[in-house]
Amino acid sequence: MPQGINKANLTETDIITKLVLPAVKSAGWDDMTQIRQEVKLKDGKVVVRGQMAARQKVKAADIVLYHKTGMPLAVIEAKANKFEIGKGMQQGLGYAKLLEVPFVFSTNGDGFLFHDKTNTAQIETEISLEDFPTPEQLWLKFAQWKGYESDQLPIVTQDYHDDGTGKAPRYYQLQAINKTVEAIARGQDRNLLVMATGTGKTYTAFQIIWRLWKARAKKRILFLADRNVLVDQTFINDFQPFGSAMTKIKNRKVDPSYEIHLALYQALTGPEEAQKAYKQVDPDFFDLIVIDECHRGSAAENSAWREILDYFSSATQVGLTATPKETEEVSNIEYFGDPIYTYSLKQGIEDGFLAPYKVIRVDIDIDVQGWRPNKDQTDKNGHVIEDRIYNQKDFDRTIVIDDRTKLVAETITNYLKRTDPMAKTIVFCNDIDHAERMRQALVNLNPEQVKKNEKYVMRITGDDDAGKAQLDNFINPKKAYPVIATTSELMTTGVDAKTCKLVVLDQGIQSMTKFKQIIGRGTRIDDKYGKLWFTILDFKKATELFADPRFDGEPEQVKVTCPGDFEDDEILDTIIEGDEDSILTDDNIDPDSVQEPEKEYQHDDSSSSDNGDYNLTEDDWNDEVKVRKFHVKGVKVKTLAERIQYYDSDGKLVTESFKDYTRKTINKQFASLDEFVKKWQDADKKQAIIEELEEHGVIWEILEQEVGKDLDPFDMICHIVYDQPPLTRKERANNVKKRNYFTKFDGVAQDVLSRLLDKYADAGVNEIENINVLKVTPFDELGRPLEIIKKGFGSKESYFAAVHDLENELYQPKSA
Structure with missing residues (x-):
């Protein structure tokens, strides 16, 4: 150990800079290419409730050692000297699992606890700072563990x-x-x-x-x-x-x-x-x-x-x-x-690299109850409507009801108006005809927005050159317009719409592949533009597929047919929308959304272009599989119910408030109220507990919206999780004053602690635990921080002891 260093007074950062890094570098590790500090492996899961979202806080690995760029070998996790040498081991093992490395070192500055998965005889041993292994030693062990052959x-x-x-x-x-x-x-x-x-x-x-x-x-x-x-x-x-x-x-x-x-x-x-x-x-x-x-x-x-x-x-x-x-x-x-x-998508959301989703399921009366025409009723074109009960699968496929289209468009419009009218939105419709009618309905319902820019709503489908020309603008975060895109198949895949905040499903979807691709249009995160999550507005019960084990499970081979069986891909592989920008495959033509043509499709070779692309458009394909649509006006349609569900920690959709989410999360960490209170009272700094709870998914900003901003985190948890009557920060502060707590102090110390109590009432416990609070009003009136501490408390240690004592007084049981 370097001379003159008192390890007992060193912070974790000091342990790393003054003891750990010198030991590692002395073993031959190159500081520029092989040692990385504060390696953040995850971004922090985004938690959404209502219209609010916040990231969970995640810790970074203290040090990761690399053999070569991009090839990690080992993790080093350091703690302050007051902890035992193995305090950081379990945390380090978590990082090692993500990086798939066999070596973890935990240290408190006295030496290293070395976890070596390649050593089956003794996995963990203690070694001195001077005995840290060289890059060559770890690489040899790693290569043998991996089973690399010399030619590899x-x-x-x-x-x-x-x-x-x-x-x-x-x-x-x-x-x-x-x-x-x-x-x-x-x-x-x-x-x-x-x-x-x-x-x-x-x-x-x-x-x-x-x-x-x-x-x-x-x-x-x-x-x-x-x-x-x-x-x-x-x-x-x-x-x-x-x-x-x-x-x-x-x-x-x-x-x-x-x-x-x-x-x-x-x-x-x-x-x-x-x-x-x-x-x-x-x-x-x-x-x-x-x-x-x-x-x-x-x-x-x-x-x-x-x-x-x-x-x-x-x-x-x-x-x-x-x-x-x-x-x-x-x-x-x-x-x-x-x-x-x-x-998987689930893992990406848990890690904070992908956006979670909120689902709003809308039930329309005729979808749920069905609709039957009157005897000999005709549609707007004079065709007699087939007498049967039409249901959700029929609407916009075999029968068009104008009021239903309008109701869907109204629901979309109302949602955008109460959240963000400029939120990028993709509306997935059954076919091009449906997409066009939806475009018209949305234009008529948003006259003010369309007056500002006629591209506010656009149909972006394979047959429409004007719409396709705007696709790049739609996916460009720097371009405000178009805002709403109605489509059928063109935007199901290959569209990197980072800022898409609303995905509307008014299309019957039974293909799991297609459903995953559509959901993928919203899962990208763009922190710069405030895109952390997205909403799925579902009119066709498509989101029931979230409950299917195949949605986020391991793929399993299920093919049973023999080679040579007829496969739609024979036809669809070579069908292109317009100028080769999109392809129709059986992934994005749902078998329930079109009727198979009576005759086998014959490809016209004359349509091939010199670059090998077949220029059959989506309209041409629809002509091949077109079914008669009855177009009906004057049918009254209404919404029966709306349900809001959120992405849960296990990847399922749940209907719950953030209070419910918090209660479930905290109960996993603390078996009882007594256990939570003891941990809170024993903590040197309450902020450490607050940050630990954040890592487990407690987002204080969202809780404040649900239960009030004047509650201390301690009271929020006691109230929400353990059903205790809460005290506001001001009530806690007043209780301390009533007990004449300050009489045991005098002069500057009494003044400072009194002002700290007021600061707590206004801003919370994290403010009074930060020594920098002495730099701001009203403390700056008493002098500089070191002067205040010296005059009132004599030393930093005495000052922090007084603050800790004040916190104990704040969190005394009510009977005290």
Whole structure:
């Protein structure tokens, strides 16, 4: 230990800077590349109630040690010297689990408790500061623990790309990247990564490709997608560091002089042999193929696009998806194998990387009770309406009731008016006709907003060039308009709408894949623009799918059909909306929302363009499957009920107030009121308890809205969780004054404590525990902080002891 250091008086930060870091650096760890301090692994879950949201506070790992950029080896957790040496071990083990590392060091400055998962004989041992292991020692243990072979080391140790900005992969991205690179180094040629929408699949793919390419393990790489926007965004953004080695395949030309190729399926193949551009190179040309959104396009084994993957079957192939497709006909798992790594929406929300949701379910009378026409009743076009009971599945599919459309539009409008009229909103409708009628209804209900800007409401569907042209503006946080987008299929996938705050479901959805994709439109967080959560306004009971175990469970292979069975993908794989920006697949055509055509669809080869894209629009497809719609006016429609539900800690939807949420959370931490009170009274600083409760999900700002801002956190918990009558801060302060507490002090000390009591009544206990309170009014009238402490208390220790004594007086039981 360095001479002259009194460890007993050191803070946790002092222990790290004066004892831990010197010991680690002396062992040979490089401060610039191998040691990172305050590594925040999670962002903190967002908790929503009403129109308020707040993040839970999360702690950062004190120190993480790395072998190379992006390859963590060990966690060090430090505590003040007054604690035992192993105080930080359990906390460190939690960080190590996220990083998937076998080494954890806990310290209080006296030495280290070393937790070593590679040592099965004795997992934990105490070592001195001077005996901290070298980078070589830990790496050797780590490599043996991982089972790396010598020929794999050049690949698995290849550095990540560092852009110089300090951006580093999140912990789950590290796991996905490392697991994929390790699998490929072992010779595994089919790999599946499942990562929720908004968690950085493309950035993860870039780092995988970068490391394999730089290690020369894979020299020619193909990134394959089925939407132009996915390829262009990848080319411009995440893949930009590949520079001149990268190209986008255009005009059916594969240029073998490039190493990194980005391509649409449509640019590589078509129904004509001359359109099969992928055959311009040998089957072994590509070493690695990464398939974006692999649940679409080539997912089915008899898909027209699977031929590309089959042709390059010798290449290592990595499938990326948020929603692996597992049906009785199609299976990603059958082709790629079980996922190497899965990062779910639920986990993303728990970690604070994805936005939670509030669900408002709206029941409309005719949806619940059904509607039957009168005898021989005709629609507005004079057609006799078939005499039967029409229900929720029929509306806007086989029958249109104008008043229902208006009621939905009114509900959307009213919600936006009472929350935020400029909140980006996507309204999912059954088809293009429904989307257009919804647009008209919303325009008529928002005349003032439309007068400000006619793009306030727009239909964004594959057949509408004006609407599609506004798609980039809709998803751009810097662009205010359009605000409301009505759509049917175009915006279900591939739309990175970070600031979307309202998702409206007026579309019958039975496909789990499609439902997940639609929910993904709202799950991105954008702190800069205040987007921490989103609302789902559900008119079609689609959110009942949240209760399905498949929604956030591990994907399971369920395919049962034999190869050669008819699959809709044969038709739909090559159908494009407009200029290749979107594709209709059986994922986004719900079997209950359209009627199968009586005759098999015949593709018109003459419609193919020179880049291999089939320009059949969504309207053309609807014409093929069009069913007669009765259009009825004059039917009175009303809302029967609205239910508001929130995302719960177990991923389920619950109907509860934040008080209920808090009660459930606190009861998990403290078995009784006595246990809570004892912990509160024993704490050196009450703020430590307050912050600990925040980490467990107690958000004081939201509680204040529900139970009042004049309650102390102690009283909030006692009242809400344990049904105790609360005292306001002023009542507690007055009780202290009534007991003549200050008579045992005199002069400056009495004055300071009296003012601290008033400060508590106004602002709470955290204010009086902070020594900086002596710098502000009314304390600055008494002098500078050190002068006040010296005159009134003699020393800092005596001052803090007096404050602690004052707190004990504040929280005395009522009978005292």
